Amino acid sequence: MKASRLLVPRLIYESLLSAWDALRSNPLRTILSLLGVTIGIFAIIAVFTLIDSLERNIRDSLDFLGDQVIRVEKWPWLFEDSYPWWKYINRPQPTLNEFEFLQANVSQASAMCIFADRENLTLEHKNSNIGGVYLVGASYQYNQVFEVDINQGRYFSVRETEFAQNVVIIGSEVAKSLFPMSSPLGKVVEIKGLKFVVVGVLTEQGENIIDAPSADYTSYIPYQSFLKLYASRSRWGVGSTLGLKGYERDEGLKELEFEVIGLMRGRRGLRPRQEDNFAINRPEAFAEVVNNIFNVISLAGGIIGSFSILVGGFGIANIMFVSVKERTNIIGIQKSLGAKNYFILLQFLFEATFLSLIGGVVGMFLVYLTTFVSIGSLELQLTIPNILIGLTVSSTIGIISGLIPAITASRLNPVVAIRS
Secondary structure (H helix, E strand, O other), rough: OHHHHHHHHHHHHHHHHHHHHHHHHHHHHHHHHHHHHHHHHHHHHHHHHHHHHHHHHHHHHHHHHHHOOOEEEOOOOOOOOOHHHHHOOOOOOOHHHHHHHHHHHOOOOEEEEEEEEEEEEEEEOOOEEEEEEEEEEOOOOOOHHHHOEEEEOOOOOOHHHHHOOOOOOHHHHHHHHOOOOOOOOEEEEEOEEEEEEEEEEEEOOOOOOOOOOOOHHEEEEEEHHHHHOOOOOOOOOOOOOEEEEEEEOHHHHHHHOOOOHHHHHHHHHOOOOOOOOOOEEHHHHHHHHHHHHHHHHHHHHHHHHHHHHHHHHHHHHHHHHHHHHHHHHHHHHHHHOEEEEEEEEHHHHHHHHHHHHHHHHHHHHHHHOOOOOOOOOOOOOOOOHHHHHHHHHHHHHHHOOOOOOOOHHOOOOOHHHHHH
């Protein structure tokens, strides 16, 4: 029992010594043989790292769509190929009265808001101005449905939203452009000729990879104040959106969706056989599309990298066959002294695994170095799961590649081996 407990540490120690001897005695041969594993692991983990980083950046860019949120809008995000486009155009816009109706009757939503938006606006302060601003007119509970991360100042009060007071929350880049030398709080900015008092500044977000609306160039005003700037109730005006945040217990927000559909159909007087004249949009629709795309890319990257790993496996097998040939005499001596076949087998398997792990670790280190390379707004990050994948793949390749040489070594006749 005691001998069996000491067997594994002994095997590991002797395998480490053998792997080190192989590296030290024939460094060029070993490095060339391990190069395949290094390149293979680098290719696979680099692809996975790039995909994970790209997916994470895209998801972060889509944060403005909200989490656990459904939207009631005129237009759907995904169109059916055979659906007549003129039916969408003839749909009415969601209105403030419908928002108030849902707010009074919906039981499956933790928070509700109505908002409208407009792109490429210009904000002015004295002789300074900034264009390309994304303006959102939001009701009071907007920050409970969507994330509004304020760095300075505060959010709107109930009085400001209900009485359409001209207050604004501006993005960090807007603040830097209009107020480079002073705090913007309490200062006045002009939007389409109307003056708004700055009550808050958003936290800096930075660039996003899909050119989605950035919080740095976003400004918020009360919804009723937005209606002073744009007609939102007409069919051809700026469309409003109803946002409803569901409860965590409502998996898939099915209960909330069914309740909203029933209430909206009743509010608009739709008969049972009539189609919905509104759209229920979910951020999950984009998430599913993103997942499908990245699953295909991951599969393609894995297949490409597997060819390099295959070459690396042949390199490991070559090292082990040469190692068996060079140490045949030593194997015979070990067997004559009582070493069992499984001891010789495990010794060579451990050695092959360690050699493959060395190549894998070098490959992952190269991936780690690439994370310091700047690729625009894309931030590369080598994650723990990808490191574990690299270690698992390289270990598996070492075991598979070293299995046949190890079996060959374990079956050597001790008498013949000693004479060699």
